[in-house]
Amino acid sequence: MxxxxxxxxxxxxxxxxxxxxxxxxxxxxxxxxxxxxxxxxxxxxxxxxxxxxxxxAPVKVEKRSTFDLVAAKKQAISKLSQGLSKALGGYKDSTEYNQHRQELDDLFGSDFDTELYKLNGIPDDTYSAAANAKFKFTIKEPAKADIGFNDVSDLSHAKAVAIVRYKPNYLKYGVIRIINLDYDLQEQKVNTASLRSLQNPQLDGYFEEDK
CATH class of the missing domain: 1.10.287 (Helix Hairpins)
Structure with missing residues (x-):
């Protein structure tokens, strides 16, 4: 492992x-x-x-003999990958996204879910928009997410990083975002998450279709 x-x-x-x-x-x-x-x-x-x-580092868990860390990490990676793919490019417009809002709120928390929601639009239009504001979606294909855990010593606050790739239709190239996650492996939900802002997140040739 x-x-x-x-x-x-x-x-x-x-x-x-x-x-x-x-x-x-x-x-x-x-x-x-x-x-x-x-x-x-x-x-x-x-x-x-x-x-x-x-x-x-040792895993801190009361029921050590009954907790399957490997299975929990596998489940978490699956949930996060699917959740990020839905939140970024998985829905065609604001109406469809908001129909699934509770599901995404339960996984990511409402504050971070709102951040993801706004990434679907043009930044200048969504920067100060309300959490449920409607706007034109620009990501037409689900994002691709790679996720890894780097610290599981505390199962309630495991540390992970997600590398997320997506392509808004108003940009020539794909975009990469780095997300730092504090994740509860026992409850299978995000405690906190933050986007790491790259100075220039567009990557020339990062997607196959750009080559």
Whole structure:
């Protein structure tokens, strides 16, 4: 399990290293920028290699013998992946989204669900919009989400990261968002979540259709 988790996080480290230096609508990176990328990847690999030598933290749970951590993580990843795919591009318009609002509120919490809801529109139109305001949806295909847990020492507050990819129809390229999650593995719901804002979240060629 540990080796699998490390592979997942190594994938994340490469993705994040690339995403952090992408500049929207820019030309290919110059030699200095490429050197910076290589340096970031080397640093991330050092962290992962060090983690291989460090024992996993013990799981804090009263009914240790009856709790299946592997199954709980698998269920959580499935719920989060499906939930993010529905919240971003899974519904055709505001009316359909709001028909499923309670389901998404139960998983993500109403505040973060509202953040996801607004990402379906044009930012300038939705920035100050009310939680249930109607607007034109711009994401026509469900988002793709990759999720990994990096700390499950407290089952009620497990830490996870989601890398979410989607493509609004008003942009030429796909968009990547990083979501930090505090997740309750016992209750199977999000405690808190936050979007990590990339300075330029558009990735040239990130989607197959952009190549």
């Amino acid at each position: 540990k080796a699998h988790n490390l592979k997942v996080w190594q994938y994340f480290s490469w993705t994040l290293a690339g995403a952090a230096i992408v500049v929207a609508f820019a030309a290919r990176p110059n030699e200095n920028e490429l050197n910076q990328i290589e340096s970031q990847i080397r640093n991330n690999d050092k962290i992962i290699n060090q983690a291989q030598k460090t024992p996993e």
